[in-house]
Amino acid sequence: MTAISHPDDGRTGQAAQVVDVAEPEAAAPATPRDWLRSPVLQGGVALLIYVLAWIPTAFRPIVHHPALALLDQKSMDPNFYVWSLRWWPYAIAHGLNPLYSSQIAAPAGHSLAWVTTVPPLALLATPLTLAAGPVVAFNLLAAAALPVSAWAAFVLCRRLTGRFWAALVGGAVFGFSSFEMNHGSAGQLNLTYSLLLPILAYLILLWRDESISSRTFVILAALTMALQFYLFEETFADLTGILLVAFVLGLVIAGRAHRPEVLRMARVVGIAYGIAAVLAVPYLAYALTSQPPRPARITGMDLASLVIPRPGRTFGISWLTKAAAGPDAISAACYVGIPLLVLAILLAVTSWSSRFVRFLTCMLAFIIVASIGPILRIEGGRDATLPWARLFHAPILRNAYPARLMLFAFLVLAVATALFLAGPARRMVWARWPLAVLVVVFIVLDTVPIKVKPHTSVPKFISTQQYRRQLTRGETVVVVSNVGNAGMLWQAESGFYLRLAGGFINAGLSHRTDLPRPVQDLANATPGYVSNFEKYVRRDHVGAILLDANHEPRWVGIFWRMGLHGHRLGDVIVYKTQGCKSCKAVSWTDLGKAKPASA
Numbered sequence: 001m002t003a004i005s006h007p008d009d010g011r012t013g014q015a016a017q018v019v020d021v022a023e024p025e026a027a028a029p030a031t032p033r034d035w036l037r038s039p040v041l042q043g044g045v046a047l048l049i050y051v052l053a054w055i056p057t058a059f060r061p062i063v064h065h066p067a068l069a070l071l072d073q074k075s076m077d078p079n080f081y082v083w084s085l086r087w088w089p090y091a092i093a094h095g096l097n098p099l100y101s102s103q104i105a106a107p108a109g110h111s112l113a114w115v116t117t118v119p120p121l122a123l124l125a126t127p128l129t130l131a132a133g134p135v136v137a138f139n140l141l142a143a144a145a146l147p148v149s150a151w152a153a154f155v156l157c158r159r160l161t162g163r164f165w166a167a168l169v170g171g172a173v174f175g176f177s178s179f180e181m182n183h184g185s186a187g188q189l190n191l192t193y194s195l196l197l198p199i200l201a202y203l204i205l206l207w208r209d210e211s212i213s214s215r216t217f218v219i220l221a222a223l224t225m226a227l228q229f230y231l232f233e234e235t236f237a238d239l240t241g242i243l244l245v246a247f248v249l250g251l252v253i254a255g256r257a258h259r260p261e262v263l264r265m266a267r268v269v270g271i272a273y274g275i276a277a278v279l280a281v282p283y284l285a286y287a288l289t290s291q292p293p294r295p296a297r298i299t300g301m302d303l304a305s306l307v308i309p310r311p312g313r314t315f316g317i318s319w320l321t322k323a324a325a326g327p328d329a330i331s332a333a334c335y336v337g338i339p340l341l342v343l344a345i346l347l348a349v350t351s352w353s354s355r356f357v358r359f360l361t362c363m364l365a366f367i368i369v370a371s372i373g374p375i376l377r378i379e380g381g382r383d384a385t386l387p388w389a390r391l392f393h394a395p396i397l398r399n400a401y402p403a404r405l406m407l408f409a410f411l412v413l414a415v416a417t418a419l420f421l422a423g424p425a426r427r428m429v430w431a432r433w434p435l436a437v438l439v440v441v442f443i444v445l446d447t448v449p450i451k452v453k454p455h456t457s458v459p460k461f462i463s464t465q466q467y468r469r470q471l472t473r474g475e476t477v478v479v480v481s482n483v484g485n486a487g488m489l490w491q492a493e494s495g496f497y498l499r500l501a502g503g504f505i506n507a508g509l510s511h512r513t514d515l516p517r518p519v520q521d522l523a524n525a526t527p528g529y530v531s532n533f534e535k536y537v538r539r540d541h542v543g544a545i546l547l548d549a550n551h552e553p554r555w556v557g558i559f560w561r562m563g564l565h566g567h568r569l570g571d572v573i574v575y576k577t578q579g580c581k582s583c584k585a586v587s588w589t590d591l592g593k594a595k596p597a598s599a
Helices: 032-036 039-056 060-064 077-095 121-124 125-133 134-161 164-175 178-183 196-208 214-231 233-279 283-288 318-324 338-350 353-374 389-393 403-420 429-445 486-491 517-524 529-540 557-561
Strands: 001-008 016-021 375-379 381-383 476-478 544-548 567-569 571-576
Touching: 001 039, 001 567, 001 571, 039 134, 039 164, 060 134, 060 389, 077 134, 077 214, 121 125, 121 214, 125 134, 134 403, 134 486, 164 403, 164 429, 164 567, 164 571, 178 233, 178 517, 196 214, 196 403, 214 557, 233 283, 233 353, 318 571, 338 353, 338 403, 338 429, 353 375, 403 429, 476 486, 517 529
Parallel strands: 476 544
Antiparallel strands: 001 016, 375 381, 544 571, 567 571
């Protein structure tokens, strides 16, 4: 066996790359040490470590009770994704357009073109969803998201460095970043399944090293990017911009000798991207005919959030505690921490001669600046409008969240961490692993508390199919509950037996509540609102109101005052409206309120 050693060409930052060339008849038998170095084995061990570090700790209640809807039931998102996991197999089985549903916002229905219904995950989990229910499928997908994303980053980092422990820390930096943990605790599957980004980078490395042919690369990369589009189109759009900047920067840094290689890489990636875009055309064509969501008010990163941990993780330091309460929820997912920033700076200073390190450093700086968005904000204050602010008025960019670009920053930081730890043996020995320990400690300290409910939010009325004896199939109902998107959860668990009036899609398309406006208005009932409610029930043919008796909103006594009488079945009170025939006019006195002077 002979070994050909290639000196560092600045592409990977390694001191040398060794390629073994062996003749088959002279191949030496594999030793136990070779087996332990196997990429497949090390990848499996890394995944096991990530799973054991995450699921039994943060997600332990959910894993112990996988059939219960537990994750952040005050938020609308988890139950929306439970609904999405059930919707795709239902729509396909019934020959329905999966990008439009008449099962919610009944009777008109709602377009799902600008909604992240995660079809790749829904189709992947279909056997589990049909066998065990959408809640079980959601819980297991939510629990596995971060370890799987960390594993994908590990595979990339190991390909670059050849070092297990360096890659293991690098994978953790990406998979357990504040970005992943914040969105994971919110049950946002579209943002936590980020494994496709490091997989795409891994495929680029395989092509560069001639481990796969250009044809194989184009097919695999096109499928990867198409899957990313259907998983979350905004991340795909961000990837488009990142790739363009990366290739321009690569051409600048590569120099004359390596520029042809960058151009060849840009060509094959461009072909793959074009195929992915063609695969996305059916979705895009439908989306462009639908109304996009309303732009959010704050979508950029608060610059201070890079170093300010979440409240309760500030070591009792008064000024840091005050600052931690400043950045908004979007910026909370952008926390990097001082140790990781120091590591990135040390790598840049000590390895600036490496073209690849220069590329990583410049990309990291660009992504951080781009994540700020149109307005520079520090600790919640609006400090300055940035020169590129007008760009965010464009039709597509105005609906994007610049802060979500930090996902790419964490991938860059993961690679930088692995390279720093796998650097030359004599370089920064005193700081390398102690700094790595600090990076991991700061990740652990900023871990998001997972909000779970102690009991299921799916009532027995649904789980034991009592609704079949009370309601006809396809009957339009309103679900009233303090649980976020309870109606969509119940509908998914019933297999779409009921049509739902209401349902929360996202902040850009829905009102602040999952209830229809005429129902929500009863929270501050007036005689006029009661009259509007009666007209709404008749106009939209609402057959029943299902009240969650375990999470009863304080204003539901209005139903009794206006003449609606329900009967309790376990943990649900069923109000059969019958076209509101029994409804009666309600006065200010009936409501226990004084008539306003302006009324």
